[in-house]
Amino acid sequence: MPQVDELRDLDEQLTLGEPWNTVVWDDPINLMTYVAWVFRSYFGFAQARAEELMMQVHTHGRATVATGTREEMERHVVAMHGYGLLASLSRSER
Amino acid sequence: MRAFGVASGGEILAEFESQEVMMFTDLVQQIIALLVRVKEGEADIDGAVLTRLFPDAYTDDAEASDEFRRFTIDDLIDRKIENAQGVLESFDKAGVRATADGDVALVRLDREFSMYWLGTLTDLRLVLATNLGIGSEAPTVEGTDNEYVQSLYEWFGFTQGSLIEALEEVEGISG
Numbered sequence: 001m002p003q004v005d006e007l008r009d010l011d012e013q014l015t016l017g018e019p020w021n022t023v024v025w026d027d028p029i030n031l032m033t034y035v036a037w038v039f040r041s042y043f044g045f046a047q048a049r050a051e052e053l054m055m056q057v058h059t060h061g062r063a064t065v066a067t068g069t070r071e072e073m074e075r076h077v078v079a080m081h082g083y084g085l086l087a088s089l090s091r092s093e094r
Numbered sequence: 095m096r097a098f099g100v101a102s103g104g105e106i107l108a109e110f111e112s113q114e115v116m117m118f119t120d121l122v123q124q125i126i127a128l129l130v131r132v133k134e135g136e137a138d139i140d141g142a143v144l145t146r147l148f149p150d151a152y153t154d155d156a157e158a159s160d161e162f163r164r165f166t167i168d169d170l171i172d173r174k175i176e177n178a179q180g181v182l183e184s185f186d187k188a189g190v191r192a193t194a195d196g197d198v199a200l201v202r203l204d205r206e207f208s209m210y211w212l213g214t215l216t217d218l219r220l221v222l223a224t225n226l227g228i229g230s231e232a233p234t235v236e237g238t239d240n241e242y243v244q245s246l247y248e249w250f251g252f253t254q255g256s257l258i259e260a261l262e263e264v265e266g267i268s269g
Binding site: 027028029030031033034047074077078081082083084087088089 | 150169173216219258261262
């Protein structure tokens, strides 16, 4: 029978494997064209995709712009903060 | 300042009147001073400005957000200061054109310097907006000060909007 500690380790490993999302939130300050420009230049999205995500941020208040490991999403969030966008990371809902 | 335009060689250009250059560079220097104070850990900085420039990375976990901020803030500050210094440098390198109303500065931006500008214009707008109470609770400026800050906020918005249009024109993206 596994020890509690081992179970906890296993649980952590499984949790680490779960995908995380980078979420960009609507804010009343940044220009819509600027938000689309950031999506295009940082993530390399095509103009249509960048505008679609920007409109999603604008109309729904938020959009998931990337999904992956926690580390990757942390890097994206720092980058978004560097551009002055409101961004956070959270576990993907399944 | 009218708007950024694209010259035949793909260079992005704008003209600024001398009082606009003074106002702009003064505010950019203030942003640098603010960022240096944040980096040095000075305590008298408006919390609303701080959390807007360095937002929470975890919306439901204040402790994780604070830790994230501790690990990332120095690099973010360095990048923001680099942007701001790039803007000051482009004014230093600007050409001068004499007009009947006085000299105007002719600012030329390549893609690298356009990035510096977009970053700094964003930081300036975030700080001004927070002072105006846009996107946060109460304004910290009132009366005629408020009107002045509002006009700066709109002017920087116009400047940034026209720079993005010029960049899109260079990249061949129609708006």
